[in-house]
Amino acid sequence: MELPEDLQQRDQLYNDIAKDLFKIDFENSEFHFVMLSSLLSLLIQKGVITEEEFGKATQETGEAFKLMKFRNNLQKGKDQ
DSSP states (O other): OOOOSSHHHHHHHHHHHHHHHTOOOTTOHHHHHHHHHHHHHHHHHTTSSOHHHHHHHHHHHHHHHHHHHHHHHHHHHHHO
């Protein structure tokens, strides 16, 4: 690839290459996992939440999810 002589055009070309190279795949679940893990780690490190609070909230959310899934399965059984 030949680079343009004009510095502004060259800079724009570099920017375009960087955008493609460092594009974030927002559809990728691994990306979401990494971002959430980083956010939670930062909140704990800064003292915004404690590990105990996070553990309790996670447990409560997990239980609620299990109940919703159970309810959904029961409703599917009624529809058949």
